[in-house]
Amino acid sequence: MPYYANIAVSILFDGLAYAMFLFIVSVGLSVTMGLMGFVNLAHGAFAMAGGYVVVSLTRSLGIGFVPALVIAAFAVGAVSVVFERGLYRRLYKATDLEQVLLTIGLAFMAIATATYFYGPIPKSVPLPEWLQGDINLGFRSFPSYRAFLIVLGAVLIAVLWYAFERTNIGAKIRAAVDNRRMAESVGINVDLLFTLTFAVGSGLAALGGGLAIQLFGLSPSFAVLYLVLFLIVVAVGGLGSFKGTLLAALVLGIIDTAGKYLYADAGGFFVYAITVAVLLVKPAGFYGRE
Amino acid sequence: MAASETINPQRKQARERAAAHLLSRHHFHWAEALPWVIAIAAFYVFPDRMTFGNQVLVMVLFALSLDLILGYAGIVTLGHAAFFGLGAYTVGLGAARLGWTEPISGLFAAALISAFAGLITGWFLLRYRGLTLLMLTLATAIMLQEAGNLRSDFSGGYDGLPGLEFKPLFGVFGYDLYGRTNYVYALVVLAVVFYFVRRIVYSPFGQALTGIRENVRRMHAIGSPVHRRLVTVYTIAAGIAGIAGALFTQTNAYVTLTVFDFENSAKVMVMLILGGTGRLYGAFIGAVVYMVLEDHLSKLSPTFWQFGIGLLLVLAVLFARRGLLGLLEDAGKYLKKKKVQS
Amino acid sequence: MKFMRWLGLAALALTVGSTAQAETIKIGVVLPFSGPNADLGHQIDKAFDLYIKLHTKDIAPHKVEIVKRDEGPPTGAVAKTVTTELITNDKVQILTGFVFSPSAIALAPVVTQAKVPMIIANAGTAWITNLSPYYVRLSFSMWHHGYPMGAFAFSKIGCKTAALAYTDFPPGKDSTEAFKTGFEKAGGKVDLSIPMGSPAQVPDFTPFFQRIKDAKPDCMYVFIPSGAHATGVAKAYGELGMRKAGVKLIGPMDLIPDNKLQDMGDAAIGTIVMGNYAVDLNNAENKAFNAEWHKAYGKDSYPDFMSAAGWDTMHAIFDTIKKLNGKVEDGSKVIDAMKGWTTNGPRGKVTIDAATRDIVQDEHAMEVIRKPDGKLGIKVLGTTKAVKDECKVQKIGRCGT
Known part of the structure; x- marks a missing residue:
């Protein structure tokens, strides 16, 4: 393959895999923020929790990596309902600042708790044979794990898109994001809807946390380390927008990868430059409501 | 006009009380002396802990600058560390590269440069609100940090600018190991800046800011130059944050690029909300409670202290909605009511 | 019988106590115990604890008292505050730990002014040891x-x-x-x-x-x-x-x-x-070190190069205490006593270069x-x-x- 085509393929492939991770974690955050205007800075803590559940399941119980991911997503999603009902619910009418304080507090507690149970040493997971090494597609080879990430991401996007755009519940969520009072007045139980999306969002975050172990390693600080990145995806995509989050994850993932590949000296710069550029032009993000 | 004369005496009385309250609001209340008395007492009670005390004062000043924009004008930002960092690097680079080691002129230079940065970024960014503004301010701070790292030959990068030496204050008071000079220096600077901020808050300009915070549309409707006022207060707050940063560098004799961290912006915001926004003294209570607790917990358990801090924040939200200062006010009101009843 | 044993112990303590003035040496340990790098702090801290546990008898009748503080993030600011307070408030006589180079860079003026020896157990930027005559490094330079x-x-x-x-x-x-x-x-x-x-x-x-x-x-x-x-x-x-x-x-x-x-x-x-180190290095000291480590922290816990440096650091401090017979008030004497110190540790033979106060290994x-x-x-x-x-x-x- 010619040199430049090879580079382009590398960037697209790695960027796509990275974008899938960003999307999976951020989409839940976007919908909860869009639906209730709730600023949930503990979202990263749910991702971290998911990661540790996967570590425990695979290491201590010997469960396979993929089933462990699924279990972690459901477990964390279920537990998140307890938090939503017990704590978050009391603050829906509160100001953003109070929500920030509560959720940052929760994230701190989560970090200390994870350190207590798992220690500060970064954890990794044993991967099945078929996710190690690389696969050859004829013209060149690709890392299998990243290919898996892309495929999984694509499947999730299809499922979520269907649920969001084609089902009754999805329509209700979209209606509630657009105009909550109106939705309530036509008899949609927004509270229940929110609990549901919160659980799904947290479950997806947990799934993302599990998937991230192979990319970044997992330590308790995961709860806050990548939080800024998720918030950027949400802001650039537009609050509460499924399409927007996907587009933002793709753009940021691919541009970040390209920046690192082509001009590593200013690697971290590009994500923020793009964020500023997009938001200056479209303050509500790609698909947010102005 | 006649109607107002026939108004019933009770309402008239209430109106007069309100007017008197408005007129006397800016008078110093005796309770306001309390934090300063405590700060001075701390100097004599904990003479060996002045290095820590000094860090607390710097954070109080930083939180105070944030209160001006967050508490009074309602501007929510996650990039306030940008101005703190600019101030810190103004005196740091001044001392390391230009040999400018006079501390007080350094403070003014830092204030000017940070304020200028506040003016430019504020003019662009304050058209936005909410999450958009959060992300834009955050990105600004991080881009400054990245720029510093790109030119680490000049900025010192993450290893920082080591061995900074500043001239003694007024050519007389040198810096001692116990940090006592630093503490007094920081306290005096804080007091001067505080007086200035207090004047702003109770001026018509300050009232206009509160108006913007409470109802932007109405302020627009009555012809108030909203954007210009927001930019003005943002510039002032940036300048004060710059002074805090400069104090930080001077009293630490060291600075690294981590002053621009997201964590720094977030922490000062958490402290302020914890103490109570829009109350001037919230910055004092928040920074002191947060840092003293952090200090104690991290001695008690160097590994798990974050749990305690997290719990404090959660409890504060659940039981002290308007910050710790709000809690104190409620307690005060409750006691007063009890007194009246009995 | 029990009473007699107690009496014997008491007599022993008395004789020991009278021959040498028993000193308690306060050592300040500054390591990142929280945050993303907590794991590095714990690797060194475990080595410190292990050495102290096993070798307290070596410096009898003197004792060490350890005061631990969180080094915080690699900004220098937290490390500077806690270390200054260890000196001014807790009155420690020897400082050790320090994972991050910025901490050591920020602290140089403080340590020089306070004349307290600081024994660096990790921070690896090469020129750190030039910053203060009270710095000694037992880890490595890049x-x-x-x-x-x-x-x-x-x-x-x-x-x-x-x-x-x-x-x-x-x-x-x-x-x-x-x-x-x-x-x-x-x-x-x-x-x-x-x-x-x-x-x-x-x-x-x-x-x-x-x-x-x-x-x-x-x-x-x-x-x-x-x-x-x-x-x-x-x-x-x-x-x-x-x-x-x-x-x-x-x-x-x-x-x-x-x-x-x-x-x-x-x-x-x-x-x-x-x-300079791996658990598989083949020398007697390393085998003993690993055995003690597994005994104390379990078979799945491994020391690493940071732990090995931590072990040697505490070893050097203990030897110096012994050499000075517990008199460590004078920081420059402590530094002088450390110059040229050598031992066979888990890393093999290590020496403190008398000229640079940096390690030779x-x-x-x-x-x-x-x-x-x-x-x-x-x-x-x-x-x-x-x-x-x-x-x-x-x-x-x-x-x-």
Whole structure:
């Protein structure tokens, strides 16, 4: 393959895999923020929790990596309902600042708790044979794990898109994001809807946390380390927008990868430059409501 | 006009009380002396802990600058560390590269440069609100940090600018190991800046800011130059944050690029909300409670202290909605009511 | 019977007490116990605790009292505050720990003014020891590993061209600079130099490595902080199939910290590093050290090069206390007593260079292998004896001042 085509393929492939991770974690955050205007800075803590559940399941119980991911997503999603009902619910009418304080507090507690149970040493997971090494597609080879990430991401996007755009519940969520009072007045139980999306969002975050172990390693600080990145995806995509989050994850993932590949000296710069550029032009993000 | 004369005496009385309250609001209340008395007492009670005390004062000043924009004008930002960092690097680079080691002129230079940065970024960014503004301010701070790292030959990068030496204050008071000079220096600077901020808050300009915070549309409707006022207060707050940063560098004799961290912006915001926004003294209570607790917990358990801090924040939200200062006010009101009843 | 034993003990205590004035020496330990680098702090702290537990009797009748503080993030600010207070408030007589270079850089004026000896157990930026006459370092400088690796890579591993990839902060630049100096002196050529983001976050290494893979150098010299980053490097390297593509992974030992090596999997096999320690180093002291470690912390817990440096650090402090008979009030006497100190520790023979107060130690080129018991381990390919910090030997940049 010619040199430049090879580079382009590398960037697209790695960027796509990275974008899938960003999307999976951020989409839940976007919908909860869009639906209730709730600023949930503990979202990263749910991702971290998911990661540790996967570590425990695979290491201590010997469960396979993929089933462990699924279990972690459901477990964390279920537990998140307890938090939503017990704590978050009391603050829906509160100001953003109070929500920030509560959720940052929760994230701190989560970090200390994870350190207590798992220690500060970064954890990794044993991967099945078929996710190690690389696969050859004829013209060149690709890392299998990243290919898996892309495929999984694509499947999730299809499922979520269907649920969001084609089902009754999805329509209700979209209606509630657009105009909550109106939705309530036509008899949609927004509270229940929110609990549901919160659980799904947290479950997806947990799934993302599990998937991230192979990319970044997992330590308790995961709860806050990548939080800024998720918030950027949400802001650039537009609050509460499924399409927007996907587009933002793709753009940021691919541009970040390209920046690192082509001009590593200013690697971290590009994500923020793009964020500023997009938001200056479209303050509500790609698909947010102005 | 006649109607107002026939108004019933009770309402008239209430109106007069309100007017008197408005007129006397800016008078110093005796309770306001309390934090300063405590700060001075701390100097004599904990003479060996002045290095820590000094860090607390710097954070109080930083939180105070944030209160001006967050508490009074309602501007929510996650990039306030940008101005703190600019101030810190103004005196740091001044001392390391230009040999400018006079501390007080350094403070003014830092204030000017940070304020200028506040003016430019504020003019662009304050058209936005909410999450958009959060992300834009955050990105600004991080881009400054990245720029510093790109030119680490000049900025010192993450290893920082080591061995900074500043001239003694007024050519007389040198810096001692116990940090006592630093503490007094920081306290005096804080007091001067505080007086200035207090004047702003109770001026018509300050009232206009509160108006913007409470109802932007109405302020627009009555012809108030909203954007210009927001930019003005943002510039002032940036300048004060710059002074805090400069104090930080001077009293630490060291600075690294981590002053621009997201964590720094977030922490000062958490402290302020914890103490109570829009109350001037919230910055004092928040920074002191947060840092003293952090200090104690991290001695008690160097590994798990974050749990305690997290719990404090959660409890504060659940039981002290308007910050710790709000809690104190409620307690005060409750006691007063009890007194009246009995 | 019991009473008699008590009486005997009391008599013993009395005689000991009367022959020597028993001193309690306060030692301040400053390490990152929280935050993303907490793991590094704990590796050293465990070694400190273990040494103190096993060797308290060595300094009898004197005792040590340990005061631990969190070093915080690598900003210098927290470390400076807590350390200053250890001096002014807790009145410690000896300071030790210090994982981050910025902490040591920020503290130099404080320590010099207070005349308190500070025994650095990790911070590796080369020129730190020049900053204060009260600094002694028992860990390493980035040049200890990087510089000899240059020559070794060229002549023994067969790298004619190399790419550098490093975490973009001073130790990273220091380490790659050291390698480059040695490598180019030997005749090698550096093709590519890639900074890989700040140390705060573990990045996705793939784009950086992909670019190196496309440039096809013989070797890739990687520096990353030895915490969470290390596992990420091995994984990205393995995923991209770089070994198959003919790019060898080399670097300082931070690439394969012993406590994370088992997690790295097959991808790590064949990695060649230069370093001063590995649990598989074959010497009696190291075997004893490992045995005690497993006894204290379990069979799945491993010491790493940081722990080994921590162990030697506490050893040096204890020997100095013994030598001065507990009289450690005068900081400059403590420093003088440490100059030229030497021992056979887990890392082999180490000496404190009297001129620079920095460590002199053996450097081993080590290759990661799968051991017969199925675990990952290392094989020593070659050893250079008594390596000094080359940066100070050649007086390069700030090392010359």
